[in-house]
Amino acid sequence: MKSAKNIIIGSLLIALVVMSIGYSNFASKLTINGTTEITGEWNVKITNVTVESVSDQCDAGSPQFTDTSVTFNAKLHKPGDSITYLVTIENLGTIDAVLNNINFYEDGINGTDAINYTTSEVAYELAAGEKTTLTINTEYLPDTVEPPEITTKTITGTIEYVQK
Amino acid sequence: MITIYLIFSSITISLIIIYILLKLNLNLFTVNNRKVLFILFFIYTILTIVLYVKNLSIYKNIVNPLFWILILIYLIIYKKDYFFHLSNKKKQIMFTIVISVIFVVFDFTIGLITGFTKSPYNHHLDSIIKNFFTIIIPLIGLEYSRCFLIIKYKHNKVSIIFITLLFILMEINYRTLINTFFNKELFFQYICSTILPIIANNILYTYLVFNSNYPLPLIYKIINKLMLIFAFFLPSMDWYMVGSLSLIKVTLFYVIYKYKFTKEKKYRNKNSFVLLTYAFTLGFATIFISFMLGLFKYEPIAILSNSMSPTFRRGDVVIFKKENSNKLTNGNIIIYSLENKFIAHRIIKTIDNNNSISFITKGDANNTPDYKNVQPNQIKGVYVFHIKYIGYPSIWLKQYFSNSKMY
Numbered sequence: 001m002k003s004a005k006n007i008i009i010g011s012l013l014i015a016l017v018v019m020s021i022g023y024s025n026f027a028s029k030l031t032i033n034g035t036t037e038i039t040g041e042w043n044v045k046i047t048n049v050t051v052e053s054v055s056d057q058c059d060a061g062s063p064q065f066t067d068t069s070v071t072f073n074a075k076l077h078k079p080g081d082s083i084t085y086l087v088t089i090e091n092l093g094t095i096d097a098v099l100n101n102i103n104f105y106e107d108g109i110n111g112t113d114a115i116n117y118t119t120s121e122v123a124y125e126l127a128a129g130e131k132t133t134l135t136i137n138t139e140y141l142p143d144t145v146e147p148p149e150i151t152t153k154t155i156t157g158t159i160e161y162v163q164k
Numbered sequence: 165m166i167t168i169y170l171i172f173s174s175i176t177i178s179l180i181i182i183y184i185l186l187k188l189n190l191n192l193f194t195v196n197n198r199k200v201l202f203i204l205f206f207i208y209t210i211l212t213i214v215l216y217v218k219n220l221s222i223y224k225n226i227v228n229p230l231f232w233i234l235i236l237i238y239l240i241i242y243k244k245d246y247f248f249h250l251s252n253k254k255k256q257i258m259f260t261i262v263i264s265v266i267f268v269v270f271d272f273t274i275g276l277i278t279g280f281t282k283s284p285y286n287h288h289l290d291s292i293i294k295n296f297f298t299i300i301i302p303l304i305g306l307e308y309s310r311c312f313l314i315i316k317y318k319h320n321k322v323s324i325i326f327i328t329l330l331f332i333l334m335e336i337n338y339r340t341l342i343n344t345f346f347n348k349e350l351f352f353q354y355i356c357s358t359i360l361p362i363i364a365n366n367i368l369y370t371y372l373v374f375n376s377n378y379p380l381p382l383i384y385k386i387i388n389k390l391m392l393i394f395a396f397f398l399p400s401m402d403w404y405m406v407g408s409l410s411l412i413k414v415t416l417f418y419v420i421y422k423y424k425f426t427k428e429k430k431y432r433n434k435n436s437f438v439l440l441t442y443a444f445t446l447g448f449a450t451i452f453i454s455f456m457l458g459l460f461k462y463e464p465i466a467i468l469s470n471s472m473s474p475t476f477r478r479g480d481v482v483i484f485k486k487e488n489s490n491k492l493t494n495g496n497i498i499i500y501s502l503e504n505k506f507i508a509h510r511i512i513k514t515i516d517n518n519n520s521i522s523f524i525t526k527g528d529a530n531n532t533p534d535y536k537n538v539q540p541n542q543i544k545g546v547y548v549f550h551i552k553y554i555g556y557p558s559i560w561l562k563q564y565f566s567n568s569k570m571y
Contacts, residue, residue, distance in 0.1 A: 009445050012415050016408055016449055019356045020456045021557045023404040024466055041299065042284045043340065047350060062505075067402075092340040092354075094224045097284070129220045129339045163286040 043093035044126060044161040046070055050088075052135070055081035068158055075152045076115055076140040083138050089122065089159060090131040097126045097161040104136070107154035114144045115153040126161055134159070201235075201313060202327075209333045216338035229297050232305025239308055253378045259424060260372075260380045264387035267413055271391075274409070275399025283398050295393045303389060306334070307369075307382035314373045328370045335362045348564065357403035361410035368414045375425065384417075408453045412446055419446070461486050463545065465499055465506050466555030468562065471527030472497070472508060476550040479559060482508055485548050489521060489540035497547035498525065500538045508547060509534060 045067035051060040060083045061073035074083045091097050104119055116139050123132035138153055208231060215223035285295065310331055317323035336359065344350040369381035392398070401409070419442040454460060467480045475497070476482060484499045492498060492511060499508045509525040512533060522537040 008415060008418070009442070012411055012445065012449065015356075015360055015411055016452065019360075019404055019407055020452070021561050022352050022356065023456055024464065024558045044284070047347070090343065092337070092343060094220060094337060095284075096221065127221055128224065129343070160282075162282075162284050163291060 041094045042163070044089065044091045044097045046087055046159065047090045047092075047131070048086075048088040050086045052084040052086045054083045057081075058083055060085070068160060069156065070159075071154065071156045072136065072138070073152060073154050074115070074117075074138040076138065077151065079114075079140050079144045079147070080142040081140045085136045085138075087134040087136065087157075087159075088131055089126065089134065089161075091126045091128050091161070094128045096128055096164040098164045099124050099126070099160075100162040101160040102157070104155060104157035107156070114148045115140050115151065117153060117155055119157070122159065125164065201238075201309065202323075204235075205309070205313075205330055205334075209330055212334055213338050217342060220339055224298055225294075229301050232302040232309075235305045235309055236301075239312060243312065253376050253380070256376045256378060256380055256425065257383060259421065260383045261387065263417055263420065264384045267417075268387060268391045270413075271399050271401075271409075274401065274405070275397075278405070279400045280397040281400045283392070283395050285393050285395075287394070287396070292393065299389055299393065300386070303385050304382060306331070307379045307385065310369060310381070311373050311377075311379040314370060315377055318374065324370060324374065328366050331369070332363055332366045335366070353403040356407040358407075360407055361414070364411055364414040368418055371418065372421065375421075404456070405453075408449075412449055412453075415442070416446060419443075462548065465508065466558035466562075467508060467550075468559055469527075471529050472510070473529040475528055476508075477552075479553050479556045480550045481555040481558075482550045483548050484508070484545035486544070487546040489523075489543050492523070492543070492546060498523070498538070499544045499547065500525070500542040501544060502536065502538075502542060506544065507534070511538075 046065045046069075049063040049065050049070055049072075051063070054060045055077070057077040058081050059073075059075035061075065063073075063085060064071045065087070070087055072083075072085055076083065099122060102119075102122060104117070106117070118137050118139075120135035120137075122134045123130070126132055136155065136157070138155065140151065212223070212228075215227060285291070310327070313327050314324060317327060340354060340358075344354045372380040372384075419439060423439050455462070455464065462483055462485050465482050465484060467476055467478055467482055470478050482499070492514070494511050494514055497508060497510045499506055501507075507525075509527050509530075511523045512526045513524040515522045515524065515537065522539055523543075524533050525538055526533040
């Protein structure tokens, strides 16, 4: 009886401490809106964001992402420069998913028309176990005559899948 | 339409198989050999692992529901005594319903703090039918089988452990396990949010069936699944919340059930003390989780470098208080985020430019200020105090993941 109690309490506390140590490593505290891991079968999320290519003297920053959103800070140096990001979305659950909404927008304060961005198409259907990649390309327009004061573009995107 | 077609064809196939077995009079199942079902589950578990990896869609939509329909039919036809004469456990059933509903309400109450998000489940009729077929039916078959096996093997401890292990293995999503295996961060999250709760839940389910001789886990699971399938909004939870709350809920269920349905009266008084110990542990765990999640005004952060030495050093944990940037002055140590990292440095100068405030910061041990000014929206809080050395486990884990986010 006493032994069982100790094992249960001990296991619970060890598991919680290990999880908490891990959480302190990964988490941006309370940025969990748009995340639902409560369901066992549903698990579609952004799993990785990488910088595919970056022109000389440009700064791709460190893209930040949650399960359903991603933010880039692209700092470009001169006309013609570009940075390309790859966003991987995976269906890690057991339910087939379809794209419900994809929305990208730029920071209104930091924005400049001299830097443009384009997004590739993303898979409409994402069967259980599959993954898809979205490409975001930011470009300092080559024909820019008067360089803007700020050459950084902040882009945020949300990608929402629902059950097929 | 495809969904309905798949469902009907699967049910038809299963009925045909049963009919053929009856006609052939193979006596396969009528043999009073409890090992048959056991071996069948073992083979099916291996098949599950293979199919999860090879063709998840066929497994989830056809093979799995079909298998459990067959098992249910088998139990109904050949194990009538078991299936229809499960002793009525009104008190336990009511208790399980009440606890399950309380847990659902608890999840939604959490949503009031963390927010809600639209349910990913489709609410069209064909999707509801599909969910019923692919989620609810297997669940019923699985829980009745668990109950049957545990009752049959009740006096053999090794078999009970083996049955629990078997059901744990049947619930794991092997494709996700493999997909996340090579990404240490995702793998850790998957283990914490899914595998640990599966293990804890299955131990609880075994305990419930063992003690009640009734498929109580079915009631608990059905209420949870129905909430998921039919709710239009679900509480936002990240992996840490899901994992830790699952463990707490399992322990809570176990403690209350054990206390309420302990048969021996002589243990009652003793159990009051045990219950108090559990209550204290669970209360502490809940407060600890809330603290880690940042639900309080104070939050912890592990320090990775000696840039603020001698005030605090690598391996210390700093407790900071969420504070409005208007209240900050030169000399305050602030915690701010930069490119998904947390930095704890001292304000050396405040720049007020046309009502737009920013801060120049510097580590006490650094020779130069930080290369970027800190904007108010980056600030997480202000340093309150620190605890020496307890941040080292976090640092070691960080080094293991090679994904530094703190300076």
